[in-house]
Amino acid sequence: MKIRIWIATILLTLSCASSFALDSVPKPEYHQRRAALAEKLHGGIAVLFAAEESVLDFMPYRQDSDFYYLSGWNEPGAAIVILPAVDAAPETPGTALGGRAAQPYREILFLPTRNPRTEKYTGPKMDAATPGVAATTGFDEVLPMTELPAVLNKIAQADRNRIRDVWTEKDSPQAKALLGFTAATLGLSDLESAGDVSQPIMTLRAFKSPAEVELIRKATDASIAAQLAGMRTIMPGVRERTVAGVEIAKMMQEGCERPSYAPIVGSGPNSTTLHYSDNSRIMKSGDTVVIDEAGEYSMYASDITRTMPVSGHFTARQREIYNLVLGAQRAAAAAFVAGKSTINDPQHKRPDSLDTIAFNYINEHGKDLHGQPLGQYMVHGIGHLVGIDVHDPWEYSRPLDKGMVFTIEPGLYLPEENIGVRIEDVFYVGPDGKLIDLVEKLPHEATDIEAAMKK
Ligand code: GLY
Ligand code: MN
Ligand code: MN
DSSP states (O other), rough: OHHHHHHHHHHHHHHHGGGGOOSSSSSHHHHHHHHHHHHTTOOOOOEEEOOOSSSTTTTTOOOOOOHHHHHHOOOSEEEEEEEOOOOOOOOOSSSSOOOOOOOEEEEEEEOOOOOEEEEHHHHOOOOOOOOTHHHHHTTTEEEEEGHHHHHHHHHHHHHHGGOOOOOEOTTTTHHHHHHHHHHHHHOSOOOOOSEEEEEEHHHHSSSOOOOHHHHHHHHHHHHHHHHHHHHHHOOEEEEEEHHHHHHHHHHHHOOSEEEEOOOEEEEEEGGGGGTTTOOOBBTTHHHHHHHEEEEEEEEEEOOOEEEEEETSSSSSSHHHHHHHHHHHHHHHHHHHHHTBBBBBOOOOOTTHHHHHHHHHHHHOOOOTTTTGGGGGOOOOOOBBBBBBSSBOOOTTTOOOOOTOEEEEEEEEEEETTTEEEEBEEEEEEESSSOOTTTTTTTTOHHHHHHHHHHH
């Protein structure tokens, strides 16, 4: 009998490939993240829901980033409940709130029940009745989704205080419905979420483990290959979209599941529009072309921009602007100090901000056609954190530190001169606090860009 369960477990694990088609950080790491989140909840409970299936049939599914970070689970219809361990507490005198016994740490993955009909479309899935599901998912407990309200009710019965301390995702319709239902069944007038669970998760996600950095490195290496393939495709008469497509093909060939954002191939006037992604123009000799395109590898993003001359040779003025942007990127990277530097500062007042360093560099080194400093044309922030989201959440007043991954991406956009230049690399702050450029292998110097276009 045991052997039969064992074989069934192996077969199901293999056949439910859709959950495990991605490379993953080691499974225990997800458990550590859940335990680390529990430490940040002050005894409260976290409830998270998986991203819903796309309304349009046949659109690709992408898991909610926080949900994926905590679980590695890549299927819709699931939920997670995390209960930190709490000490025993006496009754609160003068209130209806009872005391409670000490409670251990618990974590539960709730899975929808398998549906043979939909599995004809989606392939086999796992549910809470699948043999070995806890070991396979790495969760201490796995229960059917239908049990979620009952579990919350039991928690409330054991500890009336606790149900008022539920952290959920802000604006989640499922969380609102669940809390409403729980309030009604407990005879409470209302239950608000005690906190936005994405806030404590943001801090955890900001500091990458070595396994996460490895996935970002894979996304970046595939994106470097894509950018090189794109560079070789650029020439007058080629449509921007052709280059975008060549890069998508290359990054997917290198193992990415999709681009990590809508590819931007902006030539001529389009090079001065920051997030132009129509990619419909035919490139002309004399244009600069900004290519901001990168892939996502096993749910981890990269984000890379290079700027090329469509003719294969920068004009003197294009080269001057290019060198200014490259100089600004290098100045910001050189000034970085782990634990002290911050990233964006729209007012350019903070001397510790990489944004301010790049802005000052550009103002000190270049002028527009009217003799005015060029800083006014650096119209977006210097960067952002990168991880499961291409723009991983972060509070930009907080310093950057060891383990973080972020972009440094100065740009100058001069519509009057029909010149746009952006250069964007992804950097990792190593354990010694030193900045490591994950995009080092891709050409930076203007002459090296020109040479790479010819290869
Ligand atoms: N690719 C989007 C950005 O650079 O932020
Ligand atoms: Mn970026
Ligand atoms: Mn970008």
